[in-house]
Amino acid sequence: MYGTFHLWGYTFRWLNILDVIIVAFLIYQLYRLLRGSIAFNIFWGVVVIYGAYFVVKFLEMPMLTNILQNFINVGILAIIIIFQPEIRRFLLMLGRRTPFSHDSALMRFLLSDKLKGFRDEEDTIRHITMAVNNLANTYTGALIILTDTYKLRFSTTTGVPIDGKVTARLLESIFKKNSPLHDGAVIIAANRLIAAKVVLPVSENPDLPARIGLRHRSAVGVTEQANVLAVIVSEERGTISYAQDGHLFQDVSLEDLKSKLYEVLVEKG
Ligand SMILES: Nc1ncnc2c1ncn2[C@@H]1O[C@H](COP(=O)(O)OP(=O)(O)OP(=O)(O)O)[C@@H](O)[C@H]1O
Numbered sequence: 346m347y348g349t350f351h352l353w354g355y356t357f358r359w360l361n362i363l364d365v366i367i368v369a370f371l372i373y374q375l376y377r378l379l380r381g382s383i384a385f386n387i388f389w390g391v392v393v394i395y396g397a398y399f400v401v402k403f404l405e406m407p408m409l410t411n412i413l414q415n416f417i418n419v420g421i422l423a424i425i426i427i428f429q430p431e432i433r434r435f436l437l438m439l440g441r442r443t444p445f446s447h448d449s450a451l452m453r454f455l456l457s458d459k460l461k462g463f464r465d466e467e468d469t470i471r472h473i474t475m476a477v478n479n480l481a482n483t484y485t486g487a488l489i490i491l492t493d494t495y496k497l498r499f500s501t502t503t504g505v506p507i508d509g510k511v512t513a514r515l516l517e518s519i520f521k522k523n524s525p526l527h528d529g530a531v532i533i534a535a536n537r538l539i540a541a542k543v544v545l546p547v548s549e550n551p552d553l554p555a556r557i558g559l560r561h562r563s564a565v566g567v568t569e570q571a572n573v574l575a576v577i578v579s580e581e582r583g584t585i586s587y588a589q590d591g592h593l594f595q596d597v598s599l600e601d602l603k604s605k606l607y608e609v610l611v612e613k614g
Contacts (some may be wrong), residue, residue: 375435387427394420433570436476465536469511473533474603476516476580477585486580487520488530488560490545491609492573504529504543511538520578530563530575546570553593561595564588574609576602 349358375388398413445461471528473489480487505526509515511533519526519541526541533539547559548566556571564575571597585602586595589609 364557391420391424430570437572469533469536470603470606470610471474472511472513472516473576473606474515474599477576477602478599479513479517480520480578481583481585484580484583485517485520485522485558485576485578486527486577487516488545488564489516489576490530490532490543490564490567490573491576492532492534492571502538504532506540507538509538511536530567545575548591549589556594557593561586561588561593565591565593568592574605 348360349356351357365431373512381500394413394416398410398417401409401413421568477487477489481487515538516531518524519531521527529542530545531538531541532543545563546566546569548569549563550565553562553565558581560579561577564586566587567573567589567611568575575588577588578584584596585599586593586597587602587605594601
């Protein structure tokens with residue numbers, strides 16, 4: 346038959362090979378995503394149950410097959426609930442790799458009229474770096490989230506709407522210790538400071554350094570759930586860090602931060 350080949354007396358279709366490659370790719374992506382998190386142990390638990398199910402089915406042990414089959418049926422629902430943040434990150438990661446994702450070369454080409462002028466982005470970068478430098482020098486804690494969507498879920502449920510031009514003065518006055526808005530995060534989208542005092546989801550990644558507190562953990566947390574950059578100024582140490590894609594980059598220089606902001610706001614703009 347067309348599209349088939351023979352190996353060790355069996356007939357295979359080329360689509361079977363494709364099937365295996367796609368499944369292997371998805372499992373590898375899942376492994377990369379879960380590596381180092383508590384969910385990784387649960388993932389292994391699920392693999393063991395699936396393995397056991399196929400073994401007892403192969404050995405034709407009806408009762409165990411039945412029990413495991415029922416367990417797996419209910420398990421699918423349990424997995425969706427347990428792995429909800431991971432599934433969200435997984436879909437986000439897959440979405441980013443499609444030709445229509447915002448990061449893709451195709452979309453950058455199609456949106457290339459944006460490259461005509463990045464004056465607003467450059468202004469935003471200048472004001473953010475100026476504010477971050479001053480905040481770090483004065484040991485003033487700050488948390489700034491840069492996103493390209495206004496609909497960041499966390500800003501709509503908590504926080505104080507502002508919708509102002511991003512200026513160093515505004516950022517510094519928000520994070521001043523006696524300001525009523527200094528707690529929580531500021532959200533910047535499309536060169537507008539859209540909200541302050543926003544409460545973010547806190548990361549539960551056990552691999553994060555034990556000494557970091559809630560400011561840094563929530564910066565990582567938001568980047569695990571949304572495609573954003575989180576900039577942190579430590580109140581305790583006066584240092585600058587940023588989080589992206591669930592990873593924390595600590596104690597970066599102002600120059601590093603500036604390049605990262607260019608990468609996120611201009612190059613990927
Ligand atoms: N879920 C959250 N979302 C946004 N901001 C938060 C959240 N939890 C805490 N924060 C902010 O972090 C501050 C507390 O920071 P904490 O000292 O625990 O963290 P840290 O990472 O050690 O930071 P620092 O180095 O500045 O001390 C709070 O006052 C608040 O402004």
